[in-house]
Amino acid sequence: MLYLAITMRTKDQQLFINCSGGLTMYALAIYNTMQSIKPNSDTIGLGVAASMGSMILAGGAIEKRIALPHLRVMIRQPRWDYSGKIRTSDCVRQAEEAYEIRKMIIDIYAKSTKKPSQILERDMDREYFMSAAEAKEYGIVDHVLTDPTFE
Numbered sequence: 001m002l003y004l005a006i007t008m009r010t011k012d013q014q015l016f017i018n019c020s021g022g023l024t025m026y027a028l029a030i031y032n033t034m035q036s037i038k039p040n041s042d043t044i045g046l047g048v049a050a051s052m053g054s055m056i057l058a059g060g061a062i063e064k065r066i067a068l069p070h071l072r073v074m075i076r077q078p079r080w081d082y083s084g085k086i087r088t089s090d091c092v093r094q095a096e097e098a099y100e101i102r103k104m105i106i107d108i109y110a111k112s113t114k115k116p117s118q119i120l121e122r123d124m125d126r127e128y129f130m131s132a133a134e135a136k137e138y139g140i141v142d143h144v145l146t147d148p149t150f151e
Contacts, residue, residue: 005038015060016044021051024105031055034056045057045067047070049140054135057141063142067141069145071135073140073141075120076126077124080097113140
């Protein structure tokens with residue numbers, strides 16, 4: 001993405017997404033890159049955009065977030081992995097960090113979907129699945145490829 005942004009400064013980039021999830025920090029790196037490059041990052045959801053994949057899909061340029069008709073979308077709060085033997089004080093710090101990351105993800109969805117944080121917190125408490133049409137209604141995508149208004 002960065003290379004294309006440097007070498008093709010006037011062309012929008014298309015990011016095709018078929019993602020069942022992934023590590024939060026890697027997804028945030030992709031999202032941050034999408035938000036910082038010019039021109040636009042268009043997103044196209046193919047089969048599944050789950051968890052961090054749905055955040056990246058929602059992070060595309062407004063009016064250029066597209067879903068294929070049978071796309072499945074899932075949002076949820078980010079997972080955090082406590083691994084190894086750690087001290088109690090480290091558990092507290094990791095829990096605080098997990099909470100901050102959760103707030104960051106909710107803010108990203110709120111910006112992309114125009115939904116209030118309280119709604120997102122409720123919906124993301126468990127895995128929340130949507131069809132392509134439901135994802136459009138939710139604000140994660142702008143168009144479903146079968147829309148008669150899509151050009």
